[in-house]
Amino acid sequence: MVNPPFLTVLTTRFSYLLIFAFGRLRDFFCRILDAVKSSNLKGYAPICCGYEDFYWRRVHLRMQDCFDRPVASAPDAWLDIVERQSNDSHKTLQRTAETSRCLNLGSYNYLGFAAADEYCTPRVIESLKKYSASTCSARVDGGNTKLHTELEELVARFVRKPAAIVFGMGYVTNSAIIPTLIGKGGLIVSDSLNHNSIVNGSRFSGATIKVFKHNNPAHLEHVLREQIAEGQDHTHKPWKKIIVIMEGIYSMEGEMCNLPGIMAVCKKYKAYTYLDEAHSIGAIGKTGRGVCELMGVDPADIDIMMGTFTKSFGSCGGYIAASKEIIHHLKHACPAHIYATSISPPAAQQVISAMKVILGEDGSNRGCCLYYCISCYAATTC
Incomplete structure (x- = not known):
């Protein structure tokens, strides 16, 4: 990682310190003026308070036009951005009728499937006409269509696992699945740079959480050996189960996991493995099957394989691929499957179509030509 210049x-x-100082000064005088006028809180504490509220009012509002910019086109290599204007020092922004053509450096659309595609787009439009934009129901009620079943079968075949389950949101796939797999009395050993969805899912589970140094099998072994020897906190009973969680590609660093080294340690200590391939599935490997294919690791050795559809497949949602027994358990115990609205049929069709292109099942050779350049975050064809 390159360190920025000292200057x-x-x-x-210094700029942030200056903004912070003047913001605190303005808040101080505002509180004095409000106290002189009148207090109308009626005994209620303010809902929004603390540093987050201060940052929003005194920092974010001054530069908010740099963020959350409305997009008026598909997330292709270039996109149209709606122009906005403000008449109150950027406290509020109003959209105009003008747009600007901008280079897209912030999209997940790794392989370009989210833009107009000759194979995917017509099939997505047809599914919209046939199934509507939403099932308006959970999978266990009236939200399970033919497309959902086809998608789960295709995902399982794509990642080479016996079965799979799909969800309408990638973040929820981690945060809702982990508490369903492990709870109190269990141990989660998590990479120090794991995504926030994994962190929150681990906390929701109630299991004990230990962190190992990023991509460091030696430290992972040290943590596992120590925890197995000591057992559960207070009681020192053996752990009910141990799950090691890592990512295929770490989104903020763009760094691949040391999967062979970590797997060797997990096998040695009989720990379950959970691999998050949100950023690697479809993008790397000879046929786009992720880090297992790239590094020569048998998918059968990974107990839980997680991934999302928002990156390489140009859609939304996520999946869990595992043994039939685990998937059966998740379908009967995971709140995100039982209570949440199922992934929309057009979004499911988008994933099916994109996956078939990558597999070469669309009648063309585009799948064998697609590749992903991690160094510059750009997709192209040979």
Whole structure:
């Protein structure tokens, strides 16, 4: 990782310090003026308070036009951005009728399937006409269509696992699945740079959480050996189960996991493995099957394989691929499957179509030509 120049760091921190100081000063005088006028809280504490509220009012509002910019086109390599204007020092922004053509450096659309595609787009439009934009129901009620069953079978075949289950949101796939797999009395050993969805899912589970140094099998072994020897906190009973969680590609660093090294340690200590391939599935490997294919690891050795459809497949949602017994358990115990609205049929069709292109089942050779350049985050064809 390249460190920024010292002058850049210094001026950036000085700028934030200046904004922070003037913001606190303005808040101080505002509180005095409000106290002089009248207090109308009626005994209620303010709902929004603390540093987050201060940052929003005094920092974010001053530069909010740099973020959350409305997009008026598909997330292709270039997209149209709606212009906005403000008449109150950027406290509020109003959209205009004008748009600007901008280079897209912030999209998940790794392989370009989210834009107009000759194979995917017509099939998605047809599914919209046939199934509507939403099932308006959970899978266990009236939200299970032919497309959902086909998608789960295709995902399982694509990642080479016996079965799969799909969800309408990638973040929820982690945060809802982990508490369904492990609970109190269990141990989660998590990479220090794992995604927030994994962190929250681990916390919701009630299991004990230990962190190992990023991509460091030696430290992972140290943590596992120590925890197995000590057992559960207070009682020192053996752990009910141990799950090691890592990512295929770490989204903020763009760094691949040391999967062979971590797997060797997990096998040695009989720990379950949970692999998050949100950023790697479809993008790397000879046929796009992710880090297992790239690094020569048998998918059968990974107990839980998780991934999302928002990156390489140009859609939304996520999946869990595992043994038939685990998937059966998740379908009967996971709240995100039982209570949440199922993934929309057009979104499911988009994944099915994109996956068939990658597999070469669309009648063309595009799948064998697609590749992903991690260094520059750009997709192209040979």
